[in-house]
Amino acid sequence: MVTKVALVKPTMALKAAYFSFYQEWVESGEDMVPWVISKAPDDFQGMLQFLEANEKGVNLPKGWVPDSTFWLVTDDGRIVGAVNIRHALTEKLLNSGGHIGYGIRPSERRKGYATALLALALEKARQLGISKVLVVCDESNLASERTIVRNGGVPDTSYTEENGNVIKRFWISCFS
Secondary structure, rough: OOOEEEEEEHHHHHHHHHHHHHHHHHHHOOOOOHHHHHHHHHHEEEEHHHHHHHHHHHOOOOOOOOOEEEEEEEOOOOEEEEEEHHHHOOOHHHHHHHEEEEEHHHHHOOHHHHHHHHHHHHHHHHOOOEEEEEEEEOOOOHHHHHHHHHOOOOOOOOOEEOOOOOOEEEEOOOOO
């Protein structure tokens, strides 16, 4: 059962909570999703500046688009998830990345947090002026597919990556 949660911008005040979140992912050995959480937080202030610059579109690598990162925080201050919202789509993002990438820390899965996180992310996307978002998942990730469909995801054509991995693609309207 989901406790009360909110999407918040990364801040210094959440440093300890973020280190706990990050360390759990590292110890799990799983791929860190969304990609921004794989950035080691050793220089925490630098990481916050990096996220802020990405949101403003400052010093982005070639081919990148501005993006906003939020943490899913419980009412008792624990970080249980993270989401990265791309403000636009490149051809690569259109095929296999989508607008929204999100992840829930391993110990907090199967509790409804992903569904809540995606619903809150859709509201943030709407505030960014995105009327229709693309959300993707690996064909093998049935839990993510269910989360996307619960949030109004309408299937589109799947995309097969060079390595044979199949990406399922879904569109969700931010205005209901």
